[in-house]
Amino acid sequence: MAAPEKKNGRExxxxxxxxxxxxxxxxxIDEFAQKGLAGASTQSIAQRAGLTKPQLHYYISSKEELYEEVLVHINDLWRDIFIASSGDxxxxAKVIRDYVRNKLEFGRRHPNASRVFSNEVAAGGHYLQKHWHSARESTQVAAEIIQSWVDKKLIKPVDPWLFQMHIWAVTQHYADYEAQIRFMLQLKDGEEIDxxxxxxxxxxxxxxxxGLK
Amino acid sequence: MAAPEKKNGRExxxxxxxxxxxxxxxxxIDEFAQKGLAGASTQSIAQRAGLTKPQLHYYISSKEELYEEVLVHINDLWRDIFIASSGDxxxxAKVIRDYVRNKLEFGRRHPNASRVFSNEVAAGGHYLQKHWHSARESTQVAAEIIQSWVDKKLIKPVDPWLFQMHIWAVTQHYADYEAQIRFMLQLKDGEEIDxxxxxxxxxxxxxxxxGLK
DNA sequence: AAGCAATCTGAGCAATCGGTCAAACTGTTT
DNA sequence: AAACAGTTTGACCGATTGCTCAGATTGCTT
Known part of the structure; x- marks a missing residue:
């Protein structure tokens, strides 16, 4: 007996x-994505989570801190799909293709998280600054890789920082501006993006x- | 006498x-750019404009209507660029280069307007839908032009709609995500983007x- | 059954929200 | 100077904001 699958109270x-x-x-995440930090209400967040407002405040210390925690969480999610994360x-061509696909897929899977992050960056990224050093590392590595490709003449010369950012910009666009995309492609209500x-x-x-194609 | 430069009371x-x-x-525009529609307060808008709150409400009928008016105004600003771009x-190559330059310049000149517009699109564009038909026309024309280039084998085959949108995404990125750009390029406080x-x-x-370069 | 910490709740705080209103005040026209 | 439309003002509305707190309730341990 004493089955280990039987958890005790503390657990x-x-x-x-x-x-x-x-x-x-x-x-x-859902609330911040729709209303922004200033427009979000703890009342509404509580409701979405199936809690009462005081109950929510029992678990969080303030709206701003919750916001920051959310940003860090999203940042963590993201780290995994930076260019540098790809093995070989x-x-x-493979690295670029993989990165594009991963980033587009991530945006599809976490549209609201994606939007919260974008909004924060657009607003100046003040709540993120403490944590940007990790992002900096990833982009630094990626820039070095890209530069090495240029040096070995594997690809045409590009600015390694801007090149990264352009990929980011385009892939991010698909995550954040679905309305514009649906409009441009004249999609009906049920239709999905290909x-x-x-x-x-x-x-x-x-x-x-x-110069790879 | 009766100098015409002397305006009468009505004028x-x-x-x-x-x-x-x-x-x-x-x-x-400034307030909406920073706080979004939900987070913006008429109090704060009045202050920025050097007015009292009731004074502001004497000139506008509601926050939402002001928001819509602002969007239409920004939309109009934009149309001018589209039109100005399309010459020959x-x-x-010239068309693409000119469009890129114009769009980047616009973003530099009207960063807050640019941000309000982006946020609205990201939020679903509900307040814009009435006015999108004009945007649709512009993009339709552009798509036809691009397609004609493909047909004449002036450029490699591209999806004319997505191609447009990708240019939009990248140029817009420079307008809306200055924080990320400054961070990526490691710019000091005074430094300007090149x-x-x-x-x-x-x-x-x-x-x-x-395939043009 | 008693004890205890973790959790939940309704009531309520001061502050702010978008918006209104009558009354006072402007400058211009008669 | 009287009349007037256009404008400004402070006081104020009910609703909502982020957040708190004392006390009730829960579930686990002894």
């Missing part, structure tokens, strides 16, 4: 707490831009 | 009213992408 409590915190984070860097086509077109854009 | 009054309305619009369409270099790099990106 169950911590489990529950974790779930609630996760629900709060998700609710906050010998084949530029992401395979988009991945193709965006990959081709950047591959041609450095 | 002076209308002049004054116009100036105030303009101040309100500018104040609203015989030379794809826009000539950016124009070069972005133009090259899209020229190569359609």
């Amino acid at each position: 169950r409590m911590l489990d529950r707490r974790k779930k609630i915190r996760e629900a709060i984070r998700q609710a906050a 860097t010998k084949d530029p 992401m395979d086509h988009v991945v193709d077109e965006v990959s081709t854009l950047f591959l041609r831009a450095c | 002076r009054m209308l002049d004054r009213r116009k100036k105030i309305r303009e101040a309100i619009r500018q104040a609203a 369409t015989k030379d794809p 826009m000539d270099h950016v124009v070069d790099e972005v133009s090259t990106l899209f020229l190569r992408a359609c």
